[in-house]
Amino acid sequence: MVVNRDKAPTAQETFVQMAQAAGLRGRLLVTVGMLILVRLGIRIPIPGIDRAAFQEAVQGGALGSIVGLLDIFSGGGLSALGIFALGIIPFINASIIMQLMTKALPSLEDLQKNEGEAGRRKISQITRYVAAGWAIIQSTGLALFVNVYAETPGTTFIVETVLALTAGSMFVMWVGELITERGIGNGASLLIFVSIVSTLPQSLGNTFALAQNGDPSLVGKIIFLILVFLAMIVGIVFVQEGTRRIPVISARRQVGRRTYQERSSYLPLRLNQGGVMPIIFTYAVLSLPFFLVQVLPNNPILAQVIKYLSPGSFVYIVLYLALILFFSYFYTSLFVDSVELSQNLKKMGSSIPGIRPGKATSDYIQRVLNHLTFLGAVFLGVLAIVPTAIEQQLGVTTFQRIGATSLLILVGVAIDTAKQIQTYVISQRYEGMVKQ
Numbered sequence: 001m002v003v004n005r006d007k008a009p010t011a012q013e014t015f016v017q018m019a020q021a022a023g024l025r026g027r028l029l030v031t032v033g034m035l036i037l038v039r040l041g042i043r044i045p046i047p048g049i050d051r052a053a054f055q056e057a058v059q060g061g062a063l064g065s066i067v068g069l070l071d072i073f074s075g076g077g078l079s080a081l082g083i084f085a086l087g088i089i090p091f092i093n094a095s096i097i098m099q100l101m102t103k104a105l106p107s108l109e110d111l112q113k114n115e116g117e118a119g120r121r122k123i124s125q126i127t128r129y130v131a132a133g134w135a136i137i138q139s140t141g142l143a144l145f146v147n148v149y150a151e152t153p154g155t156t157f158i159v160e161t162v163l164a165l166t167a168g169s170m171f172v173m174w175v176g177e178l179i180t181e182r183g184i185g186n187g188a189s190l191l192i193f194v195s196i197v198s199t200l201p202q203s204l205g206n207t208f209a210l211a212q213n214g215d216p217s218l219v220g221k222i223i224f225l226i227l228v229f230l231a232m233i234v235g236i237v238f239v240q241e242g243t244r245r246i247p248v249i250s251a252r253r254q255v256g257r258r259t260y261q262e263r264s265s266y267l268p269l270r271l272n273q274g275g276v277m278p279i280i281f282t283y284a285v286l287s288l289p290f291f292l293v294q295v296l297p298n299n300p301i302l303a304q305v306i307k308y309l310s311p312g313s314f315v316y317i318v319l320y321l322a323l324i325l326f327f328s329y330f331y332t333s334l335f336v337d338s339v340e341l342s343q344n345l346k347k348m349g350s351s352i353p354g355i356r357p358g359k360a361t362s363d364y365i366q367r368v369l370n371h372l373t374f375l376g377a378v379f380l381g382v383l384a385i386v387p388t389a390i391e392q393q394l395g396v397t398t399f400q401r402i403g404a405t406s407l408l409i410l411v412g413v414a415i416d417t418a419k420q421i422q423t424y425v426i427s428q429r430y431e432g433m434v435k436q
Contacts, residue, residue, distance in 0.1 A: 024184075024424045031183035034175045035194050041171070042082045046146075046164055048157055049081055054149040081146065083168035086138055088191045091173040092284045094131035095188075098123060099334065131173055132166070139165035184424070185417035192280060193413040196406045221394040228387050229407065236411040239379050242271035244372055246365070250350045267341070267352075269368060272376040274331025279380065279408045282323040286316070321381040328377035329370075338366040380408065 045051070102108040102123070111119035143161035150157045176187030183190075211219050245266040272278075289305045308315040342362035351357050355364050387407075 024421070027182065027184050027424070031179050031185065031190065034179050034183065034187075035190065038084060038172055038175055038191060039194065039198065041084045041168065042087075044083050046081050046083060046085070046161055048151050048160070049146055050149050050151055051081065054081065054146065083164045084172055085142065086135060086165055086169040086172075087195065088169075088172055088176055088188050089284060089287070090135035090138055090169050091127075091131045091176065091188060092280060093134050093288070094127050096281050096284065097130055097134075098127045099330070103330075103333075128173065132170060135166045135169040136162065139169070185413070185420055189277075189280065189409075189413045190417065192409060196410055199406075225387075225390060225394060228390055232383050232387055232407060233411055235379070235383050236408055237415065239272055239376055239383070240412055240415050242376070243268045244271070244368060245269075246368065247353055248345065248350050249353055250348065265350075267345075267365075269336070269365075269372055270376075271372050272328065272380065273335050273369075273373065274328055278324055278327035278331055278377070279412065281327045282320060283409075285323055286320065317385055320385070321378075324381045325374070325377040328373050328380070332369055332373045336369060338362040338369060341365055383408065 098108075102112055108123065111122055113119075115122070139162045140158070142165060143158045146161065147153045147158055172191065176191050179185065179187030179190055207222060211222055245268055248265050248267050250265070286309065289302060289309055309319070339362045342358065342365060345351060345361060346357045352361055352364065355361050
């Protein structure tokens with residue numbers, strides 16, 4: 001097959017490389033195999049629970065909404081009471097804690113920035129320990145919560161359940177890291193992606209049943225809602241792929257007797273630097289009160305917090321927007337350092353037209369980053385809130401599990417994974433040219 005090395009790989013070339021290239025094929029098989037293994041583990045039940053009584057308790061009311069919200073991350077593991085009920089949530093919470101601590105503690109920041117690969121490995125190891133501790137806390141809360149529905153409730157059941165849930169969460173964390181290292185894409189993001197996708201058949205089936213057995217006017221409302229979701233997907237792609245290209249001019253250089261003319265290029269700054277992670281972290285933080293209420297079920301303060309944090313409420317919307325804004329700025333500060341960019345441009349003899357090198361350049365880049373991050377965060381927040389409000393107005397609730405946040409995660413993870421696959425295809429293309 002003839003390919004142009006200056007162009008992005010076509011769909012045909014991508015699929016051919018996926019089938020023929022041993023390295024890419026192996027990574028895909030590892031990814032798919034690990035995801036299937038996690039989906040099977042979700043259905044392995046925790047022993048000693050009266051499932052009929054538990055399912056009856058979670059059919060409706062506040063408990064049902066809590067379980068439905070947390071099921072998004074566990075892929076149905078919580079409602080099924082499987083050993084992977086906690087899923088990747090402890091690891092995500094541990095990542096949030098460690099990234100906040102990295103900014104707060106100079107020793108951790110030094111490990112991340114100045115110690116290279118060894119420092120990053122140490123931070124990853126600390127994150128695993130924090131995830132294990134967090135898994136013990138969450139599994140204890142869940143064990144106390146389901147102890148009421150145990151066939152033989154007591155201390156033995158609680159200890160066994162905590163051990164099973166903690167071991168399951170650590171296994172899921174290991175699978176996520178294995179996918180990141182030896183598979184395709186970010187392991188934690190893909191695990192959440194698969195968990196959300198697993199709810200699609202049920203939501204679509206409920207929607208079709210509602211359209212057939214309900215009011216005939218519901219058909220038009222459902223079609224309108226689907227169109228809103230499609231328009232939102234287009235908007236998400238524009239936000240995820242949007243970039244601001246800052247022009248950069250390289251100075252004229254002389255090497256020996258040869259003089260190289262000025263070269264113009266650009267510095268691409270993404271509209272959403274953090275990708276899908278700000279949304280995932282926002283969802284994880286908003287789910288924390290629902291886990292705490294399992295540990296302290298009779299706490300009146302937590303009961304009021306849960307009441308105000310119900311999806312669609314005013315407090316929930318404001319907090320949702322604020323957290324997306326915070327994590328967007330936080331991730332931008334992690335991935336893009338305006339001072340370092342300015343220094344690199346100066347070392348390469350490059351500059352931004354009309355901007356003096358040094359501090360003026362770093363201030364200009366930081367100002368552009370702040371504007372882009374604000375616009376991207378607000379756009380993501382609006383995209384997440386508007387469809388939910390439309391669902392409530394139309395009275396179509398069958399898509400609640402596939403809300404705007406879930407779609408944001410699905411589209412973001414799909415784009416990131418597709419880009420990584422294209423990167424491997426391009427590397428295979430150049431390897432083939434070198435061998436020829």
